[in-house]
Amino acid sequence: WRNMKLAREMTDREQIDMIQFNKAGRxxxxxxxxxxxxxxHLKKTEAQKR
Known part of the structure; x- marks a missing residue:
């Protein structure tokens, strides 16, 4: 029973990770x-060149 619970939690985490990854990428x-x-930084370097 415990192994089944752990396996289910792992698959749930994988699905959540994949959803978050896709949201971040798109x-x-x-x-x-x-x-x-x-x-x-560019403004500082341009000001120093002058």
């Missing part, structure tokens, strides 16, 4: 910064 890019760090 969904919009998640914003992690309040500003664009690349743009800020």
């Amino acid at each position: 969904g919009p890019i998640q914003k992690t910064y309040s500003y664009n760090p690349v743009a800020a």
Whole structure:
């Protein structure tokens, strides 16, 4: 009985992982910064060149 429960939990976890993976791959890019760090860096380097 215990093995059946564990096997069921493992398959459930695999399905949940696959759903989350597909959502992450097909969904919009998640914003992690309040500003664009690349743009800020480019502005600094352009200002230093002048």
